[in-house]
Amino acid sequence: MKNLSISFMRSGMRIGFVPTMGALHEGHLSLLKKAREMSDVLVMSIFLNPTQFTANEDLSKYPKPFDIDSEKARREGCDVLFAPQADEIYPPGFRTSVQVEGLGSELCGISRPSHFQGVTTVVLKLFNIVMPQCAVFGGKDAQQAIILKRMVRDLNMSIQLVVAPTVRETDGLAMSSRNTYLTPEERIQAPKIYCGLLNAGKLYEKGERAACVLKKTILECLEKAPLISPEYIEIVDTVNLKAVEILADVTLVAVAGRTSQSKTRLIDNVVLGGNI
Numbered sequence: 279m280k281n282l283s284i285s286f287m288r289s290g291m292r293i294g295f296v297p298t299m300g301a302l303h304e305g306h307l308s309l310l311k312k313a314r315e316m317s318d319v320l321v322m323s324i325f326l327n328p329t330q331f332t333a334n335e336d337l338s339k340y341p342k343p344f345d346i347d348s349e350k351a352r353r354e355g356c357d358v359l360f361a362p363q364a365d366e367i368y369p370p371g372f373r374t375s376v377q378v379e380g381l382g383s384e385l386c387g388i389s390r391p392s393h394f395q396g397v398t399t400v401v402l403k404l405f406n407i408v409m410p411q412c413a414v415f416g417g418k419d420a421q422q423a424i425i426l427k428r429m430v431r432d433l434n435m436s437i438q439l440v441v442a443p444t445v446r447e448t449d450g451l452a453m454s455s456r457n458t459y460l461t462p463e464e465r466i467q468a469p470k471i472y473c474g475l476l477n478a479g480k481l482y483e484k485g486e487r488a489a490c491v492l493k494k495t496i497l498e499c500l501e502k503a504p505l506i507s508p509e510y511i512e513i514v515d516t517v518n519l520k521a522v523e524i525l526a527d528v529t530l531v532a533v534a535g536r537t538s539q540s541k542t543r544l545i546d547n548v549v550l551g552g553n554i
C-alpha cells in the first residue's frame with residue numbers, strides 16, 4: 279500500500295482516506311462520498327482493529343461481509359481498498375502506542391478504558407501507510423473525532439481531518455454496524471436516544487443554557503425506552519471533554535446506553551453552538 283501511495287503522491291494526486299472496520303452502512307458511504315469530493319484518489323481501509331475492543335467485547339461476533347463491503351466501496355468510487363491482516367499492522371514484537379492523554383478516559387473511555395488508545399494507535403499507523411492528505415470520520419463517534427483531531431494537531435501531522443454528519447435511519451436512530459445486534463423490541467425503543475437529543479437541541483434553540491435542564495429532558499425520553507439503560511448522559515466542552523454546567527461555547531451533548539436483551543452498546547450525540 280505504501281509504495282502505491284508514494285506513486286500517487288509523486289504524480290501530484292491528493293489522497294483521500296476513509297478508515298473503517300467494515301460492515302459498511304449508509305453512514306460509511308457518506309464518508310466515502312465526502313472523501314471522494316475532496317481527493318483525486320480515494321482509499322478505504324477495512325481493518326477490524328483488535329486493540330480497540332475491550333476484554334468483555336466480542337470481537338469475533340462483529341459482522342465481516344467483506345465481498346459486500348468491497349462492492350459498496352467500489353460503487354462509491356473507492357479506488358483502493360486496503361485490508362491488511364492483523365500481523366501486518368501488529369507484527370510480532372509490536373509494543374508502541376499513541377495516547378492522547380486525558381481525553382480517552384472521559385465519556386466512553388470510562389467503560390472502555392483502552393479503547394481510544396487502540397483507535398489512535400491504529401489510525402496513526404494507517405495514516406503512515408496510506409499517507410492521505412485528507413481523512414473523513416463520522417460525527418456519531420464524536421469523542422473519537424475530537425481525540426483524533428487533537429492527535430493530528432499535537433503531532434504536527436499534515437492531514438486535513440473532516441468530520442461528516444451522522445447518518446440516521448428514518449426514525450432517527452444513528453446508523454451503526456452494531457444496530458444489527460438489536461432485538462426487534464430494542465430496535466423500536468432505540469430512537470428514543472435521538473429523541474432526547476433532539477429535545478435538548480430544541481430547548482437550546484429556545485435559549486436554555488443550563489446543562490441540568492438539557493440532561494433532564496434526555497433522561498425523560500430514555501425513561502420511555504426501558505430496554506435501554508443509560509451509561510452516561512454528558513454535556514461537555516469539545517476541547518477537553520469536561521462537563522459544563524452552563525453552555526457558553528461549542529458543546530457536545532453525548533449519550534451512551536446499553537440494551538438489556540442483546541447487550542448492545544448504543545451511542546449518539548448532538549453538537550450545540552457550532553461544530554467539532
Ligand code: PAF
Pocket residue numbers: 297298299325327330397400401419422
Ligand atoms: O470508527 C471506526 O470505525 C474505527 O474506530 C476506526 C477509525 C476505523 C479505527 O479502527
